[in-house]
Amino acid sequence: xxxxxxxxxxxxxxxxxxxxxxxxxxxxxxxxxxxxxxxxxxxxxxxxxxxxxxxxxxxxxxxxxxxxxxxxxxxxxxxxxxxxxxxxxxxxxxxxxxxxxxxxxxxxxxxxxxxxxxxxxxxxxxxxxxxxxxxxxxxxxxxxxxxxxxxxxxxxxxxxxxxxxxxxxxxxxxxxxxxxxxxxxxxxxxxxxxxxxxxxxxxxxxxxxxxxxxxxxxxxxxxxxxxxxxxxxxxxxxxxxxxxxxxxxxxxxxxxxxxxxxxxxxxxxxxxxxxxxxxxxxxxxxxxxxxxxxxxxxxxxxxxxxxxxxxxxxxxxxxxxxxxxxxxxxxxxxxxxxxxxxxxxxxxxxxxxxxxxxxxxxxxxxxxxxxxxxxxxxxxxxxxxxxxxxxxxxxxxxxxxxxxxxxxxxxxxxxxxxxxxxxxxxxxxxxxxxxxxxxxxxxxxxxxxxxxxxxxxxxxxxxxxxxxxxxxxxxxxxxxxxxxxxxxxxxxxxxxxxxxx
Numbered sequence: 001x002x003x004x005x006x007x008x009x010x011x012x013x014x015x016x017x018x019x020x021x022x023x024x025x026x027x028x029x030x031x032x033x034x035x036x037x038x039x040x041x042x043x044x045x046x047x048x049x050x051x052x053x054x055x056x057x058x059x060x061x062x063x064x065x066x067x068x069x070x071x072x073x074x075x076x077x078x079x080x081x082x083x084x085x086x087x088x089x090x091x092x093x094x095x096x097x098x099x100x101x102x103x104x105x106x107x108x109x110x111x112x113x114x115x116x117x118x119x120x121x122x123x124x125x126x127x128x129x130x131x132x133x134x135x136x137x138x139x140x141x142x143x144x145x146x147x148x149x150x151x152x153x154x155x156x157x158x159x160x161x162x163x164x165x166x167x168x169x170x171x172x173x174x175x176x177x178x179x180x181x182x183x184x185x186x187x188x189x190x191x192x193x194x195x196x197x198x199x200x201x202x203x204x205x206x207x208x209x210x211x212x213x214x215x216x217x218x219x220x221x222x223x224x225x226x227x228x229x230x231x232x233x234x235x236x237x238x239x240x241x242x243x244x245x246x247x248x249x250x251x252x253x254x255x256x257x258x259x260x261x262x263x264x265x266x267x268x269x270x271x272x273x274x275x276x277x278x279x280x281x282x283x284x285x286x287x288x289x290x291x292x293x294x295x296x297x298x299x300x301x302x303x304x305x306x307x308x309x310x311x312x313x314x315x316x317x318x319x320x321x322x323x324x325x326x327x328x329x330x331x332x333x334x335x336x337x338x339x340x341x342x343x344x345x346x347x348x349x350x351x352x353x354x355x356x357x358x359x360x361x362x363x364x365x366x367x368x369x370x371x372x373x374x375x376x377x378x379x380x381x382x383x384x385x386x387x388x389x390x391x392x393x394x395x396x397x398x399x400x401x402x403x404x405x406x407x408x409x410x411x412x413x414x415x416x417x418x419x420x421x422x423x424x425x426x427x428x429x430x431x432x433x434x435x436x437x438x439x440x441x442x443x444x445x446x447x448x449x450x451x452x453x454x455x456x457x458x459x460x461x462x463x464x465x466x467x468x469x470x471x472x473x474x475x476x477x478x479x480x481x482x483x484x485x486x487x488x489x490x491x492x493x494x495x496x497x498x499x500x501x
Contacts, residue, residue, distance in 0.1 A: 025304065027179075032300035033310030035183045035337075036292045040066075040081050040315050041326065042334055043147075043289070045207040047087040051102070051284050052094045055208030058082045059319055060215040061283030066312030068274040069288075070305045074266030075251040077258070077302045079293045079311055080274055082286045084147075085246055085379050089239045090285055097231065103220035104228065105236045106285035110275030112240035117268025125248050125264060129395075131363045132387035134350045135370025136249055139383055141346035142375050144291045148335045148342075151202070158199050159332045166190055166336025181300045183337045190333035204334070205327025210319040215281040240272075243287035245381035247271050250288035254297055290380070291338060294345045362394035400427035403452075405435040415444035421451040424459035432462050438469045445470055450481030460493040 040062045048058030062081035069080040090109075094102040152159060166186045173182040194201055222228050251267050275285050296302045296311070318326045349355055356364060370387030374380050403422030410416060418436065422428065436445075447466065454460060463479060470477040482490055 026306075028181075028301050029304055029306040030310060031181050031184055032296050032302035032307040034314050035181050035187070035300055036079055036296050036307070036311040037314035037318055038187055038326070038329065039183075039292050039295055039334060039337060040079075040289070040311065041210075041319070042204055042207050042331065043292075044082045044315075045204075047082045047084055048208065048284070050084065050087040051091045053099065053102070053284055056211035057282060057284055059211055059315065060281060061278050061286050063312045063316040064215070064278040064281045064283050065274050065286040066308055066315065068277045069270055070309035070312065072266075072273045073270035073305075073308075074263035074268075075254055075288075076260075076262070076305050077293075077297050077307055078247075078251055078254050078262075078267075079289050079296050079308050080247065080271065080286055081289045081292065081312075082284060083243075083246065083289050085242050085381060086239055086285050086287055088379065089242050090235055093232065093235045094284075100221040101228070101232055102284060103279045103282060104222050105232045105239065106279035106283065107220065107276050108229075108232055108236035109239040109243065109285060110272040110277075110279060112237055113244055113272030113275060114269050115272075116240060116244060117265055117272060120265065121244065122248055122264030122268050125252060128249070128252075128384065128388055129366070129391045131366040132370050132384060132391055133249070133252065134347050135367040135387050136374070136380060136384055137253060137345060137347050138350065138367070139371040139374030140290045140380065141342040142371065143378060143380075144338055144342040144345065146375070148338050151331050151335045156201055159201050159330075162190055162194070162199075162201065162330060162332035163336050163339075165193075166333050167339065170336060170340045183295065183299060183340070186336060187329060187333045190336075191329050194330045194332075195328055199330075202331045203327060204329045204331065206331070210323040210327065211316075212320060212323065214316070214320070215283070217280045218282070220279070239285055242379070242381040243271055243275070243285070244268055245384055246290070247288035249380065249384060250290045250293055253290070254293060257297055258303060260303075290345075291341050295337065295341050298344050299341060362391075362398065366391045366394060396425075396427040399423050399425075400431070403428040403432065405432065407437070410442070410444075414442050415446065416441050417446045417448055419448045419451065423455060424449075424452055424462070425455040426458035429456075429459040429462035432459075433465055433469075436466055436469070438473060438475075441470070441475065443475050445475060445477040447477060447479045448481045449479060449486065450483075452481075452486075453483065454486035454489055456489075457493055460490050463490065464494055 041059065044058035044062040045055040046058075048055045051058070065080040065082070069078070073080070090102060090105055093105045152163070169186040169189060170182045173185055193199070194203075247267060248264055251262050251264060255262055271287060278285055292311070296307055300307070302308075350367065366387055369390045370383045372383075373386045374383030377383070399422075403420070403424065406419045406421070408417045408419065420432070424432065447463070454463075467477045467479075479490070
């Protein structure tokens with residue numbers, strides 16, 4: 001009898017990542033990681049300034065976040081690093097209490113994210129509608145573009161032709177060859193031009209000093225007391241929520257681009273682990289970075305964890321081993337790359353005249369509100385929350401207006417049947433009370449709910465009020481046609497919702 005059990009070598013092949021045996025995938029992932037590492041450097045330094053810490057702290061943060069999430073995250077090819085959203089939330093801890101409290105806040109935020117992930121917070125993503133997702137993507141593209149504006153103000157005139165040249169390379173190179181990512185070629189060419197010709201323009205080195213050694217792990221220098229916990233906890237919880245929101249939205253975006261699923265629960269827990277590691281290594285916390293993720297996935301074509309891992313490794317290697325070389329990279333080269341990322345990220349179809357003409361006004365309003373909130377606050381999480389609440393309000397209003405009440409007089413004139421059609425919930429049940437002729441109806445009234453569904457206590461209270469109004473006039477109102485779940489809810493709550501005196 002022949003055995004069907006796989007051999008040890010076959011089992012090992014099954015455990016190996018699919019990129020190990022493909023040199024083309026290796027090349028794509030390695031070069032994508034290098035491009036992302038270069039793009040992370042100026043942003044990490046900028047976010048360090050926002051938080052009020054040394055540039056090295058932001059760079060260490062991006063290194064530890066990227067390397068850790070590459071191993072424990074739920075979405076392949078997604079990049080996590082220091083971000084503006086997290087920096088804005090956590091910065092007050094550093095300003096008011098010092099670096100030790102900031103690090104404690106980052107570690108606690110990581111613990112909160114692990115707990116939220118285990119509790120299934122990722123499932124809330126199903127309540128984010130498509131119009132909010134489109135608004136999130138367009139707002140992200142706008143933020144990436146607006147972040148480049150300071151880099152073109154009050155700069156030497158040579159910056160502008162360099163940006164134009166970089167954009168030309170980014171547009172034309174992919175039409176000739178995709179062997180080497182266009183962003184990497186653009187960065188290298190513009191660096192050689194500025195150094196070779198001695199052109200004085202702002203460089204990465206102008207943003208701050210690059211680190212010269214590895215981070216040393218250790219516990220934050222704070223008293224481990226209840227007072228410290230109460231000081232740190234509010235900032236940590238806000239950081240956890242903002243980081244998870246941005247990371248899960250980014251993961252969903254990458255899911256759509258690559259047409260592959262990912263574990264949002266694993267991603268939530270992974271973000272927590274990455275923040276704990278980052279806090280212990282002296283970092284300021286972070287989450288998924290959408291701009292660099294788009295550069296990795298959409299522009300460079302990366303699809304595996306290798307690109308994310310190498311982005312972190314290359315980042316630290318470039319800073320420590322090749323600091324002087326990286327410092328010479330002109331900001332104009334990175335501005336050109338990020339402008340191209342914003343153009344590629346924006347959903348142009350969503351604002352095409354034909355799309356806007358067909359789209360319901362409520363959906364357009366939700367998208368506009370999401371974009372406006374994000375651009376105004378520079379916080380993607382706030383935009384998503386406000387956009388989702390707006391979408392719920394628009395949906396509730398639309399469904400509420402679909403509830404209809406039709407009166408059919410009985411054949412003998414001594415009764416009337418009211419047929420109610422639609423969804424009965426808080427937005428529609430308030431109008432329901434005014435749809436009955438309490439004074440003019442005969443003594444017997446039947447309310448037929450066979451084409452309706454009772455969703456909440458507001459609807460049960462409205463039905464109770466209708467029966468009470470008829471009873472006050474000596475008339476009897478009966479409810480019929482309730483489906484199983486509606487009857488169960490009505491039976492449990494009817495008569496229990498009115499105030500007792």
